[in-house]
């Protein structure tokens with residue numbers, strides 16, 4: 590297939606582009622490099638340096654590449670930032686996303702795989718979270734992704750668009766060449782590994798008084814390559830659907846730090862801080878639906894294996910994608 594990977598220079602998009610290319614798809618990356626990195630671009634892919642905020646640029650990209658399908662990763666994705674700057678989230682994640690959908694309708698591109706998130710759910714009534722759980726986001730990030738999911742459903746009905754929306758739980762880990770490098774880094778695993786490398790003075794734990802066994806938040810960490818494999822399966826899906834994507838395992842912040850201590854063998858200073866606004870205490874996925882319907886099977890089951898891949902990448906590229 591000819592696939593336009595929108596946001597393909599970012600963490601998740603770049604690994605998906607790599608896997609698509611490994612499987613002989615023709616890939617064009619469309620990215621404004623606001624979060625993504627030129628060095629995360631696979632040399633086998635074509636690159637369009639473009640703005641999703643500009644409807645004409647995305648339409649021209651779809652037209653010139655004659656895309657069969659789109660993967661849409663270009664979004665703002667930080668819970669805490671969304672609580673400080675909601676407008677950025679509604680604009681980038683809804684309004685710019687609409688430009689993409691309208692451009693797809695105009696150029697008759699019918700298939701899209703969308704990067705959604707477990708943040709659409711908010712604190713769940715029961716665990717693990719399956720697709721029947723009520724979506725009650727508690728931050729603008731989750732709200733913006735939920736709004737786009739609703740828009741996708743309407744576009745499928747009205748324009749016959751085929752979509753698969755993948756609600757990622759916590760993406761982590763690295764492939765051989767591609768890893769996580771956000772500026773600034775706010776995510777837990779790369780932050781702890783940067784502390785291990787001496788690039789951060791310490792690691793902060795946001796909240797130690799949650800109602801969890803060790804008082805810290807629990808998340809379901811899923812390896813980036815397993816996540817990318819789900820996108821390839823989604824590309825060939827026969828019906829429009831929403832799927833939750835995690836391993837079904839829950840790991841607390843303290844457990845992540847302990848695993849990093851074990852794997853790196855380095856000293857890591859820990860500072861306990863208050864809760865971070867917008868954080869639900871526990872998020873664990875049920876991925877039964879995507880396993881059953883698309884045959885997805887995660888290959889990295891343990892958080893140790895995920896962190897190990899991330900640590901290898903950080904050691905190989907201690908300055909990340911920086912020149």
Ligand code: UDP
Pocket residue numbers: 668759775776777778780792793794795796806807808842865868
């Ligand atoms: N977290 C933390 N210290 C950090 C970064 C994150 O304690 O330096 C916590 C955060 O509050 C959340 C979990 O780790 O409970 C995962 O956060 P991350 O930002 O990696 O992903 P999110 O769940 O927000 O998508």
